[in-house]
Amino acid sequence: xxxxxxxxxxxxxxxxxxxxxxxMAESGLDALLLTTPADIFYVTGFLTRFWESPTRxxxxxxxxSGDPIAVIPAIGADLMGRTWLGDIRTWVSPAxxxxxxxxxxxxxxxxxxxxxRIGLPMGRETxxxxxxxxxxxxxxxxxxxxxxxxxxxxxxVREVKSAREVAAIREACAIAGRAFDRxxxxxxxxxxxxxxxxxFQAVLLEEGADWVSYLAGGAGPGGYGDVISPAEPRALSxxxxxxxxxxxxxxxxxxDFDRNYSIGRADDASRRAHxxxxxxxxxxxxxxRPGMEAREAHDVMHRSLLSAGQTPLGGxxxxxxxxxxxxxxxxTDWDATPLREGMVLTLEPxxxxxxxxxxxxxxxxxxxxxxxxxxxxxxxxxxxVVGQ
Amino acid sequence: xxxxxxxxxxxxxxxxxxxxxxxMAESGLDALLLTTPADIFYVTGFLTRFWESPTRxxxxxxxxSGDPIAVIPAIGADLMGRTWLGDIRTWVSPAxxxxxxxxxxxxxxxxxxxxxRIGLPMGRETxxxxxxxxxxxxxxxxxxxxxxxxxxxxxxVREVKSAREVAAIREACAIAGRAFDRxxxxxxxxxxxxxxxxxFQAVLLEEGADWVSYLAGGAGPGGYGDVISPAEPRALSxxxxxxxxxxxxxxxxxxDFDRNYSIGRADDASRRAHxxxxxxxxxxxxxxRPGMEAREAHDVMHRSLLSAGQTPLGGxxxxxxxxxxxxxxxxTDWDATPLREGMVLTLEPxxxxxxxxxxxxxxxxxxxxxxxxxxxxxxxxxxxVVGQ
Numbered sequence: 073x074x075x076x077x078x079x080x081x082x083x084x085x086x087x088x089x090x091x092x093x094x095x096m097a098e099s100g101l102d103a104l105l106l107t108t109p110a111d112i113f114y115v116t117g118f119l120t121r122f123w124e125s126p127t128r129x130x131x132x133x134x135x136x137s138g139d140p141i142a143v144i145p146a147i148g149a150d151l152m153g154r155t156w157l158g159d160i161r162t163w164v165s166p167a168x169x170x171x172x173x174x175x176x177x178x179x180x181x182x183x184x185x186x187x188x189r190i191g192l193p194m195g196r197e198t199x200x201x202x203x204x205x206x207x208x209x210x211x212x213x214x215x216x217x218x219x220x221x222x223x224x225x226x227x228x229v230r231e232v233k234s235a236r237e238v239a240a241i242r243e244a245c246a247i248a249g250r251a252f253d254r255x256x257x258x259x260x261x262x263x264x265x266x267x268x269x270x271x272f273q274a275v276l277l278e279e280g281a282d283w284v285s286y287l288a289g290g291a292g293p294g295g296y297g298d299v300i301s302p303a304e305p306r307a308l309s310x311x312x313x314x315x316x317x318x319x320x321x322x323x324x325x326x327x328d329f330d331r332n333y334s335i336g337r338a339d340d341a342s343r344r345a346h347x348x349x350x351x352x353x354x355x356x357x358x359x360x361r362p363g364m365e366a367r368e369a370h371d372v373m374h375r376s377l378l379s380a381g382q383t384p385l386g387g388x389x390x391x392x393x394x395x396x397x398x399x400x401x402x403x404t405d406w407d408a409t410p411l412r413e414g415m416v417l418t419l420e421p422x423x424x425x426x427x428x429x430x431x432x433x434x435x436x437x438x439x440x441x442x443x444x445x446x447x448x449x450x451x452x453x454x455x456x457v458v459g460q
Numbered sequence: 461x462x463x464x465x466x467x468x469x470x471x472x473x474x475x476x477x478x479x480x481x482x483x484m485a486e487s488g489l490d491a492l493l494l495t496t497p498a499d500i501f502y503v504t505g506f507l508t509r510f511w512e513s514p515t516r517x518x519x520x521x522x523x524x525s526g527d528p529i530a531v532i533p534a535i536g537a538d539l540m541g542r543t544w545l546g547d548i549r550t551w552v553s554p555a556x557x558x559x560x561x562x563x564x565x566x567x568x569x570x571x572x573x574x575x576x577r578i579g580l581p582m583g584r585e586t587x588x589x590x591x592x593x594x595x596x597x598x599x600x601x602x603x604x605x606x607x608x609x610x611x612x613x614x615x616x617v618r619e620v621k622s623a624r625e626v627a628a629i630r631e632a633c634a635i636a637g638r639a640f641d642r643x644x645x646x647x648x649x650x651x652x653x654x655x656x657x658x659x660f661q662a663v664l665l666e667e668g669a670d671w672v673s674y675l676a677g678g679a680g681p682g683g684y685g686d687v688i689s690p691a692e693p694r695a696l697s698x699x700x701x702x703x704x705x706x707x708x709x710x711x712x713x714x715x716d717f718d719r720n721y722s723i724g725r726a727d728d729a730s731r732r733a734h735x736x737x738x739x740x741x742x743x744x745x746x747x748x749r750p751g752m753e754a755r756e757a758h759d760v761m762h763r764s765l766l767s768a769g770q771t772p773l774g775g776x777x778x779x780x781x782x783x784x785x786x787x788x789x790x791x792t793d794w795d796a797t798p799l800r801e802g803m804v805l806t807l808e809p810x811x812x813x814x815x816x817x818x819x820x821x822x823x824x825x826x827x828x829x830x831x832x833x834x835x836x837x838x839x840x841x842x843x844x845v846v847g848q
Contacts, residue, residue, distance in 0.1 A: 075682050081840060097800065108514075110845035119690055120676070120688045120689060120690060121673075121674050121675065121676055121688075121690065122674075122676060122688035124495075124673050124674045124707060124784075124785045125674075125784070125785050126498070126585055126586075126587070126784055126786065127585050127779070127786045127787075127790070128787075129587075146774070146775065147686070147687075148686075148688060150685050150686035150689075150816075151603055151686055151688055151689050164774055164775050166584060166585070166776065166790050166792065167794075168792075168794040168795070173582060192592065194591055194592035194593040195591055195593055196554060196559060196591060197515050197591075198514075198553070198591050198592070199514070199517075199587065199588065199589050199590060199591060199592070200587065200588060200592050201587050202585070202587060203582055203583055203584060203585075203586050203587060204580065204582040204587070204588050204595075205582040205583055205609060207592075211745060213823050221593060226826045238604070266670070269670075270665045270666070270668075270669070270670070271665070271672065273661075273662075273665050274661075274662040274665045274666060274674075277658045277659075277661050277662045277665075278658070278662060280658075281658070281822040282654070282657075282658070282690065282691075283661065284661075284671065284672070285509075285512050285671065286509050286510075286512045286513075287509065287671065288508070288509055288510060298535075298536075298538035298539055299535075300509075300535060300536060300539055301508060301538075301539050302507055302508060302509065302670065303670075319512060347575075369825075386534070386552055387534065387535060387552050387553075388554065389517070396512075396513070396514055397512045397514075398515045399514040399515075400515075402515070402554050404554070404556075406555075406556040407556070428538075445665065
């Protein structure tokens with residue numbers, strides 16, 4: 073008998089399912105169809121890096137009541153069989169003509185009465201992880217049932233993290249914190265940036281990350297050009313600001329925070345920018361309360377940066393965090409999503425120091441009834457110097 | 461002026477685009493809309509791990525002639541600006557109401573005449589990486605133009621690798637080969653499997669991987685249960701067969717091959733299984749020629765395993781490889797895709813040694829006019845023993 077392979081005990085997933093079903097009922101949904109790694113992991117505990125293979129579609133149907141049903145390629149039967157799900161329907165995928173279409177359609181017909189509404193996440197920050205042509209075939213094969221927008225119940229449930237989820241994210245943050253403490257071991261003038269990236273990922277693994285799904289960063293004199301580039305082989309130089317931004321994964325949960333370092337002595341503009349970013353984060357940490365809107369958190373940071381004489385970056389200054397590197401809500405000037413107790417958020421203010429030279433700063437927190445509780449070890453107030 | 465950030469010189473991407481446009485013309489497509497990391501990297505050279513964030517959609521439009529147009533979130537403008545593309549249209553994403561929809565629809569209207577057909581990959585092994593509701597909005601906003609199935613031209617072009625692509629995959633394979641040579645340093649009885657996974661990923665990075673997007677495997681007495689599970693903390697024992705299967709990435713290209721090891725002396729059944737898998741792979745390496753169908757490669761391995769008295773696993777026994785961990789075609793009993801010179805393929809025979817105990821074996825190759833050329837260093841014929 074193979075061991076169970078759940079990150080958390082079955083009651084965690086049962087509770088998530090019950091909360092989801094309550095939200096589905098409020099939205100008038102008779103079932104919810106999930107297709108993405110994060111959504112399926114959330115409900116089942118099915119954790120695998122095999123999602124990296126885009127070949128096969130995977131489905132989980134959450135009925136209005138009762139346990140979810142997995143409709144998956146046979147290659148996943150063993151692993152899904154070790155989750156809490158009892159009803160697992162498989163086909164050999166890839167298949168020449170019918171790659172799970174009739175099995176899924178049959179499951180939806182079994183689960184939802186005629187006239188029923190099947191929720192499918194179609195809104196912002198979602199996508200459908202199956203061939204579009206097969207989606208049309210399923211829609212045609214479910215008779216007098218229809219697919220309707222199902223994003224809201226899923227997002228409203230997933231955005232409030234359980235105690236176990238918070239603990240997993242806290243552990244991922246602690247791992248990354250220990251790795252950031254070791255950056256002086258690996259970064260110095262003359263070391264190529266791509267070597268720093270490779271060694272930092274190895275350090276994250278040494279410190280306990282299960283895997284490193286995300287590492288980005290930059291380095292340049294007095295700031296860097298962007299925050300999403302992979303590393304180039306250019307060597308670090310005295311006066312560079314180096315930024316590393318990690319999504320290390322532990323038990324299927326991400327951290328997402330960054331740190332800045334000056335290679336040798338920093339110039340005044342870099343130090344002022346770092347201090348302003350630290351203060352803007354501090355202001356948001358002080359201000360955050362359940363019931364605020366996401367945009368108010370943005371505004372706190374934005375105002376703080378302006379009052380420090382800085383040029384804030386456009387776009388969002390933070391976001392949700394959990395099973396995915398970035399989740400909703402968005403700390404932008406428009407997102408009116410109410411902040412709720414139990415949300416895990418990033419604060420990510422950024423400034424333009426000079427044209428083409430930016431600096432960003434990021435922390436992770438969980439929102440409690442009385443305010444923010446940090447999950448990432450707090451960055452130093454002053455820009456740290458390494459490699460001197 | 462920021463440096464160029466292309467994995468390959470611009471002529472590589474120009475040539476890909478011209479080949480794609482020729483295939484589009486044959487299929488009667490007036491444009492092709494790309495939304496996934498692999499497809500967008502293929503045409504532009506835009507390489508980033510930022511795809512890990514599901515928040516924002518990204519688009520590239522390949523017109524019937526002329527250069528591709530990027531329609532992307534502003535956060536990617538700097539990096540896309542370092543590719544060969546000249547026409548880069550951006551919006552600040554995420555956006556409250558119109559998250560790139562009108563910018564994309566306007567670009568499609570600019571690019572395609574009324575009555576035109578816009579290809580979108582909708583077939584097997586594809587998905588649409590944008591919110592489904594926004595896809596419907598774009599479809600409604602492009603006037604007398606329509607989206608049609610666009611998988612075939614894309615797949616027929618991507619499946620034949622250029623010399624530069626083969627070199628990148630060969631390098632990823634060499635990195636993993638050196639890492640596999642070091643498994644005796646990290647695996648032994650008493651070492652927990654999850655520690656082996658962490659250390660193996662660090663070794664891959666030390667040997668030159670840019671990142672490790674995939675590692676799966678298993679360990680168990682005389683075989684393992686499945687090949688997609690993450691590692692559990694159970695310690696390795698004498699008599700376990702350990703399998704590690706990696707997708708290490710170098711310059712945006714994957715290797716995908718595995719190796720088996722016996723922890724201490726192997727039992728006869730494990731050794732016979734390994735020898736049969738080696739021989740089945742050898743038979744396919746000898747037999748492969750351009751013009752064969754994918755299913756013939758499957759049949760060669762399947763027959764070899766049967767004649768060795770083994771029980772072959774169902775499903776596919778190999779697949780395409782390149783920008784994604786798994787690509788088409790599938791070496792199954794039904795895939796009639798013609799094998800072509802320049803395809804990069806995996807051979808991945810597997811057997812069931814006993815109920816719930818399997819063994820798989822994998823190599824990577826490029827198909828030349830005169831047959832298979834290995835890209836992975838060949839596995840040893842006999843199951844290697846470690847930790848004795």
